[in-house]
Amino acid sequence: MSSGPTHSGPTSPFAHHKENPMRHLLSLQDLDPATVRHLVDRSVKLADPDRRGLPLAGRVVGIYFGKSSTRTRTAFSAAALRLGASVIPYGPDDLQLTTGETWGDTARVMSGYLDAFVLRTNGPLEEMRELAGAARIPIVNALSEHEHPTQAIADLATLREHFGDLSGRHILYIGEGNSSAGALAMAVAAVPDLRLTLVTPEGYGLEPHIAETVKLLSGGSDRIREHHDLGSLPTGVDAVYATRWQTMGVSHGDDSWLRAFDGFRVTRQMMTAVGGPDTVFLHDLPAMRGQDVDDDVLDGPDSLAWRQAYHKMTSAMAVLEWAVLGGPTELTAPRA
Incomplete structure (x- = not known):
């Protein structure tokens, strides 16, 4: 990172x-x-x-x-x-x-x-x-x-409940490096052998001081990585995590901001490419259907978004x- x-x-x-x-x-x-x-x-x-x-x-x-x-x-x-x-x-x-x-x-x-x-x-x-x-x-x-610290606790609790153990799991986060992403990275740093890859648009990644804190918390390990290349998505991940691109509906202040997110929508094709039969989908909600995630992913059998909300x-x-x-x-x- x-x-x-x-x-x-x-x-x-x-x-x-x-x-x-x-x-x-x-x-x-x-x-x-x-x-x-x-x-x-x-x-x-x-x-x-x-x-x-x-x-x-x-x-x-x-x-x-x-x-x-x-x-x-x-x-x-x-x-x-x-x-x-x-x-x-x-x-x-x-x-x-x-x-x-x-x-x-x-x-x-x-x-x-x-x-x-x-x-x-x-x-x-x-x-x-x-x-x-x-x-x-x-x-x-x-x-x-x-x-958003309690969101990250909910995220890991959802995976802990589903898989039984977080050790050795790999989460792929797709989208803006917002408050949910920052908290998730800090929480992952506290769990040995849990990995997180954040793929964020250029200019919309983690805040630099958050990235530095995560690096410090993880002891400088490479378990938590962030990059901006959709052509280099990891494979065999256990969970794909999407988030609303406009956190809390707040405008990014740039009329062309949406172009930076081209290709970041989580589709069934993306789920198949990066995961396997046991890969699950997470979303912190609210979701912008058809923008950050497709309906057949959010409502699909591998979606834990509603349990995550619970x-x-x-x-x-x-x-x-x-x-x-x-x-x-x-x-x-x-x-x-």
Whole structure:
């Protein structure tokens, strides 16, 4: 993977995690590999309703979404409720951030009311770090400008559930190097012997500082690669992952941007060329049918996109349980 300019963040990928014992999930780079793997495994276990219980009964989770969301907002709300917590939702105009209150002051107030605070801002991660620095409760990133950490946990949970083991598997990611791609690369770096090839259009790849972080997290190994050549797709992959080319529907600002994505649509022909009879298809959704993926792939028998969407909820459950309680609460008997 090509390296970019030095990121202005911590020199150690786990620096924030070590400095602050509060269990925030701001970026997967803050978590040690064992924690990432725990969250993936726990997400799979929590897919079984009899393994959940109500460990967050009596707790209150605040959920702030500054932008529209179907899956992630519903997933976190359902996750908190299914774990027994109450939920307070906030929209883009509901907090005094709109009138100039700082993230830090907001965090100090929320810490007296809530047991965890989930946010989607689509903005710089530094905003969430400011919030977390002043908070006395866990802060969870439900999407920032360049990373979608709980999406990556859901992605790997889907594959872990389907294949039973992630070791030795190879994921091919096709499309824009967006927040889902960056988080997926960081998560893959935490799993030994799991490989990821990202094929992105020239000019629409991973942000340089994300690529550098991934290289650091993977110890400089070649398990995670990015290139821009559709003529050099790997073969024999276990999963093909597509994503919407306009993340959150935000315009790229260049009227000709779509030409850069010529050939990047995942078709049945592409699936056959790069995979085998057991190759599965993933998509973080929403999908632009006929643009980033064809109907017969998204709706086909090898598509796990809908199970993957379900695991957005189980990954949210795993993260909330870990952040608030510090780990799993196993039931001694099935829930009545």
